[in-house]
Amino acid sequence: MDLQKLFAARIGGAQFGLTDEIYKFEKIKRAKAAARAARPEVEMLDFGVGEPDQMAPGPIREALKIAVDDPANRGYADNGVRAFRVAAANYMEKFFGVRGLDPDTEINHSIGSKPALAMLPLCFVNPGDAVLLTVPGYPVLGTHTKYLGGEVVKVPLRAEHGFLPDLAALDPAVIARTKLFYVNYPNNPTGAAATPEFFDALIAFAHRHNILIVQDAAYATLIYGQERLSILGRPGGKDCAIELHSMSKSYNMTGWRLGFVAGHAKAVKAFAEVKDNVDSGQFKAIQLAATAGIADIQLSESIREHYRRRLEKLVKVLQRAGFAARMPGGTFYLYLPAPKGAGAQVFKTAEEASQFLIRECSISTVPWDDVGAFLRFSATFESAGAADDDRVLGELGRRLAAARLVF
Numbered sequence: 528m529d530l531q532k533l534f535a536a537r538i539g540g541a542q543f544g545l546t547d548e549i550y551k552f553e554k555i556k557r558a559k560a561a562a563r564a565a566r567p568e569v570e571m572l573d574f575g576v577g578e579p580d581q582m583a584p585g586p587i588r589e590a591l592k593i594a595v596d597d598p599a600n601r602g603y604a605d606n607g608v609r610a611f612r613v614a615a616a617n618y619m620e621k622f623f624g625v626r627g628l629d630p631d632t633e634i635n636h637s638i639g640s641k642p643a644l645a646m647l648p649l650c651f652v653n654p655g656d657a658v659l660l661t662v663p664g665y666p667v668l669g670t671h672t673k674y675l676g677g678e679v680v681k682v683p684l685r686a687e688h689g690f691l692p693d694l695a696a697l698d699p700a701v702i703a704r705t706k707l708f709y710v711n712y713p714n715n716p717t718g719a720a721a722t723p724e725f726f727d728a729l730i731a732f733a734h735r736h737n738i739l740i741v742q743d744a745a746y747a748t749l750i751y752g753q754e755r756l757s758i759l760g761r762p763g764g765k766d767c768a769i770e771l772h773s774m775s776k777s778y779n780m781t782g783w784r785l786g787f788v789a790g791h792a793k794a795v796k797a798f799a800e801v802k803d804n805v806d807s808g809q810f811k812a813i814q815l816a817a818t819a820g821i822a823d824i825q826l827s828e829s830i831r832e833h834y835r836r837r838l839e840k841l842v843k844v845l846q847r848a849g850f851a852a853r854m855p856g857g858t859f860y861l862y863l864p865a866p867k868g869a870g871a872q873v874f875k876t877a878e879e880a881s882q883f884l885i886r887e888c889s890i891s892t893v894p895w896d897d898v899g900a901f902l903r904f905s906a907t908f909e910s911a912g913a914a915d916d917d918r919v920l921g922e923l924g925r926r927l928a929a930a931r932l933v934f
């Protein structure tokens with residue numbers, strides 16, 4: 528058979544797998560492997576990883592051990608365990624001051640935020656509908672919008688606008704055919720946190736134009752120098768928004784795969800309908816383990832403190848190397864203008880800068896060239912413990928100084 532003829536156009540049709548286009552993260556992976564092979568004695572300092580460096584908190588792991596042995600938890604979870612939805616409602620109140628979310632109609636679990644972002648277009652997007660998506664950013668909702676024949680309109684996040692979308696600059700013709708507006712605060716990769724004023728303006732915009740806001744709150748608890756914020760806690764927010772929360776970053780549960788969507792009851796109902804036709808729910812033991820920890824502020828605060836300490840040190844080291852670094856509003860990322868060269872070498876893009884740093888300095892970062900040239904440094908770097916953080920960061924500083932970066 529000629530399988531090549533069977534592939535759907537959305538993944539490249541008959542050309543699927545035949546082009547030699549290499550995606551950003553694959554390029555980084557290959558460059559890291561080449562640098563390790565060329566200089567096996569040099570430690571790779573990895574600031575490119577986008578997931579926690581630590582395990583999930585002890586009480587959550589202990590709760591899993593008990594739940595896994597309970598025969599009542601062995602079956603399909605379908606659209607979720609009520610105890611987790613109740614715990615999620617408590618968490619929204621305790622952490623974000625969002626009162627009175629109905630665990631039965633306004634919350635539904637998901638197997639992480641990523642699949643939820645893949646399913647939401649199935650609920651709303653018809654061919655030709657537009658979806659607004661901030662860039663740089665997490666692409667999954669956009670990818671699935673395109674799969675369905677929708678149009679993805681990129682909304683740039685610029686430093687001069689605090690990495691918040693400029694609502695006044697949006698094209699009225701596009702707005703008229705827009706169904707969803709994807710935003711993500713605290714933001715990956717820029718590290719920007721939303722302000723109450725921005726959420727209020729976004730809510731007014733959504734009501735004015737009948738657009739559902741999809742607020743990806745995957746980093747909601749990792750916030751510095753300001754209050755935690757949910758769009759659902761702002762006036763009118765629950766009537767025009769759905770917010771996605773995740774256990775991945777807030778509770779170091781990346782591989783466990785658990786999150787929830789909350790907000791407008793009809794949007795949650797549509798999500799549950801589609802989800803019911805896609806998966807059979809996350810393992811009940813995992814939902815019950817999360818239930819034991821999600822509303823415990825102390826657990827989440829110690830995780831946030833870990834990143835705050837590391838980010839503050841990282842900022843100082845990068846400033847000394849010439850980067851315009853300062854503490855982000857949230858997440859565990861620093862998003863910084865890329866160097867323009869090193870010694871006599873010139874970098875035309877952030878990708879060139881990133882490849883140089885991997886190849887010549889064994890330092891891995893993630894480049895972004897969507898809106899200006901930026902490098903993302905993540906405070907999730909590997910070390911042998913808090914004391915070893917200083918050694919890794921000292922080594923980073925020495926290597927960057929030797930590289931003679933030009934800004």
Ligand SMILES: Cc1ncc(COP(=O)(O)O)c(C=O)c1O
Pocket residue numbers: 577638639640641642665711715743745772773774775781785786
């Ligand atoms: C902005 C953003 N949204 C969603 C996700 C995925 O989260 P989850 O692990 O809950 O699927 C990530 C992961 O890196 C992310 O950065």
